Amino acid sequence: MxxxxxxxxxxxxxxxxxxxxxxxxxxxxxxxxxxxxxxxxxxxxxxxxxxxxxxxxxxxxxxxxxxxxxxxxxxxxxxxxxxxxxxxxxxxxxxxxxxxxxxxxxxxxxxxxxxLIEVINGPAVVDRIYQLERSAHTEVRGLDSPPYYADADANQVELDNLAGGVRYRVVYAKVALERTEYLAGNVVPAAKSGEEARILPDVPVKLMIIDDDCAVVSLSAGDADANQSALLIRPCSLLSALVGLFEMCWRAALPLSLGAGTEGPYLQPSERRLLGLLAAGIGDDQAARSLGVSRRTLFRHLESLMSRTGAANRFQLALHAMRNGWI
CATH class of the missing domain: 1.10.10.10 (Winged helix-like DNA-binding domain superfamily/Winged helix DNA-binding domain)
Structure with missing residues (x-):
C-alpha cells in the first residue's frame, strides 16, 4: 500500500x-x-x-x-x-x-x-488555441466574433494571463455582445480583470495574435458549420499583415467600458455597463437582458441618468458620459 x-x-x-x-x-x-x-x-x-x-x-x-x-x-x-x-x-x-x-x-x-502555416482541425482547435495563449509573455490581441469553440464561461487562461501582467486588447464584433451568456460569462469578467475592449459593427476576420510570435485565424460563422478548423500563422509577411489589420481595427473601434473603471461620484457600476452597452450600439431589449433587468427598469435607469446629468436625449447623455470619461 x-x-x-x-x-x-x-x-x-x-x-x-x-x-x-x-x-x-x-x-x-x-x-x-x-x-x-x-x-x-x-x-x-x-x-x-x-x-x-x-x-x-x-x-x-x-x-x-x-x-x-x-x-x-x-x-x-x-x-x-x-x-x-x-x-x-x-x-x-x-x-x-x-x-x-x-x-x-x-x-x-x-x-x-x-x-509557416498550419491547419488545425476538429476538436484539437480549442486545446491548441488555449495552449498557444498560455505561452503569451507580453500581449494578446484579438478580433472577436462568433462562432465560439468553447462554452460561454470566462476564459480562465486569459484571466490568469491578465493577473500575470499580460496585456489584452480585443475588438469585439457587435454580434458577439448580443449574446447574453457570452457577454456576462466571458466579456465582462475579462474587462473587469483588465482587458482593453473596443467594438466595431463587424470585424473582417476572427483572429488572435500571441505576442509577435504567431496568429490564429478561425473560420467565420458562416463557414464554421461546414468545417471547424483554424489556421496557425507563424512569423512571416502574412503575420505582419494580420498585425497591421488588427491595429487598423483597433484605431477605428469605439471603447467598450464594461470593467470596474474609475466611476464618477454618483455613477453606479450597472449604470456604467448600461452606458457602455448603449454606446456599443446594443438595442434596448438586448441591453436589458444583459443587465438582467426588465425593459421598464432599463428605461427608468436611463431617465435617472438623463435627469442627473441634465441631458435632454440619449445623444446628450452620451456626450456627457464621454466628456467625463465614463465610456
Whole structure:
C-alpha cells in the first residue's frame, strides 16, 4: 500500500523523499526536524527541505517561527494545487515536444515556407488555441466574433494571463455582445480583470495574435458549420499583415467600458455597463437582458441618468458620459 501511495504522490509532482517524509508525518503527526531525522535516520537538512516543499504544496502547516516543526493538514487544497502544477508541466512538455518536431520538420523540408502555416482541425482547435495563449509573455490581441469553440464561461487562461501582467486588447464584433451568456460569462469578467475592449459593427476576420510570435485565424460563422478548423500563422509577411489589420481595427473601434473603471461620484457600476452597452450600439431589449433587468427598469435607469446629468436625449447623455470619461 505504501509504495503505491508514494508512486501516486510522485505522479502529482512530489519527489520520492518528500513523499516518504509526508507519509512518516501522517504516521507520527506533528513533528520537528530533529525528531523526524532521529527517528528515520535522515539528515536534518534533508528533512527541513522536505518540510518546506510540503508546506509549499499545501500538505502541511508550519507551527513555529523557525519553520522546524510542521503538522499535516487536510490535503484537498494541496492536492488540487499539485494537480494544477502537474497539468501545467505536462502542457509545457507538450509545447516543447511540438516545438522540437517543428525544428525537425524544418530541417528535412525542402520548402522553407512549409512550416509557416498550419491547419488545425476538429476538436484539437480549442486545446491548441488555449495552449498557444498560455505561452503569451507580453500581449494578446484579438478580433472577436462568433462562432465560439468553447462554452460561454470566462476564459480562465486569459484571466490568469491578465493577473500575470499580460496585456489584452480585443475588438469585439457587435454580434458577439448580443449574446447574453457570452457577454456576462466571458466579456465582462475579462474587462473587469483588465482587458482593453473596443467594438466595431463587424470585424473582417476572427483572429488572435500571441505576442509577435504567431496568429490564429478561425473560420467565420458562416463557414464554421461546414468545417471547424483554424489556421496557425507563424512569423512571416502574412503575420505582419494580420498585425497591421488588427491595429487598423483597433484605431477605428469605439471603447467598450464594461470593467470596474474609475466611476464618477454618483455613477453606479450597472449604470456604467448600461452606458457602455448603449454606446456599443446594443438595442434596448438586448441591453436589458444583459443587465438582467426588465425593459421598464432599463428605461427608468436611463431617465435617472438623463435627469442627473441634465441631458435632454440619449445623444446628450452620451456626450456627457464621454466628456467625463465614463465610456
Amino acid at each position: 505504501v509504495p503505491d501511495t508514494i508512486d501516486h504522490l510522485m505522479t502529482l509532482g512530489l519527489k520520492k523523499d518528500e513523499a516518504e517524509v509526508y507519509l512518516e508525518l501522517l504516521a507520527e503527526g506533528t513533528s520537528t526536524v530533529g525528531a523526524l531525522a532521529e527517528n528515520t535516520g535522515r539528515h536534518p537538512d534533508s528533512v527541513h527541505s522536505c518540510f518546506e516543499a510540503l508546506a509549499d504544496a499545501g500538505l502541511v502547516s508550519v507551527v513555529n517561527a523557525d519553520r522546524t516543526s510542521v503538522t499535516p493538514i487536510p490535503p484537498g487544497p494541496g492536492l488540487d494545487l499539485l494537480t494544477r502544477r502537474r497539468d501545467l508541466e505536462l502542457t509545457q512538455a507538450r509545447i516543447t515536444a511540438m516545438n522540437a518536431f517543428d525544428v525537425f520538420r524544418r530541417s528535412i523540408s525542402g520548402d522553407p515556407a512549409e512550416h
